Amino acid sequence: MTLDPDALRALESGRAAGGEPFENGSVAAARAAYIASFPTQQGEHEPVAATGQQQIDGPNGPVAIRIHRGIGAPRTGARAVLYLHGGGWVIGNLDSHDEICRWLANLGNAVVVCPDYRLAPEHKFPAGLEDCAAALRFMAGTLANSASTRPALRLPATAPAATLPPFWRCLPATGWRHRLPPRS
Numbered sequence: 001m002t003l004d005p006d007a008l009r010a011l012e013s014g015r016a017a018g019g020e021p022f023e024n025g026s027v028a029a030a031r032a033a034y035i036a037s038f039p040t041q042q043g044e045h046e047p048v049a050a051t052g053q054q055q056i057d058g059p060n061g062p063v064a065i066r067i068h069r070g071i072g073a074p075r076t077g078a079r080a081v082l083y084l085h086g087g088g089w090v091i092g093n094l095d096s097h098d099e100i101c102r103w104l105a106n107l108g109n110a111v112v113v114c115p116d117y118r119l120a121p122e123h124k125f126p127a128g129l130e131d132c133a134a135a136l137r138f139m140a141g142t143l144a145n146s147a148s149t150r151p152a153l154r155l156p157a158t159a160p161a162a163t164l165p166p167f168w169r170c171l172p173a174t175g176w177r178h179r180l181p182p183r184s
Contacts, residue, residue: 027090027121034091046102049073053094056115058134060127064116065135066094070105079110080139082132089120089128113139 003011022030050069055062069078081104085097094116105112117131 022091031091034087034096038096045099046106047071048102048105051102056134056138059130060118060123063118063131063134064094065138066098066101066114066116068101068105068112068114070102070107070109070112072109073105073111074109079108081105081108081110081112082136082139083112083114084117084132085114087119089117089125091119 020029020033022033025033048068049071051066053064053066056065057063069075073079083097083101083104085092085094087096094114097114101112101114104110113135115131115135117128117135119128
């Protein structure tokens, strides 16, 4: 099997950075190595039409979210994308995936919302998932009701997003009913 050239470059960049594989060290060491890799992996930030950060209410306390409106995204009626940063629910933060959120906002003429969800092992399951559900609730309610975006919510395929389907079934137990607007 041939590996995609961009994927190969990303793997080679990670190897060149040195250090131990995440699974061989502590959570703190993995987080520090991940943060140290940002400059090599991301480079300069792509400009977007607007960027903001705010706190929303979550079931376990406030959740920080970052919102990017892409260049070309209309001020009203833009698509909305919920982006859950990668890191297997253990590493990563708003800065680790900021560049891809900007890129998606511009590429999709969209508004991209990324929550800074609580990480394991400090916060036991389903704390991170509940933070993501709070961000989705914010998008489905606040953004859709303000007519700033269409209720066409999209979820890119990141590691946390890939694990979500079985977990969505857990949400009713957390007291949240995930009724979303119909797809447009």
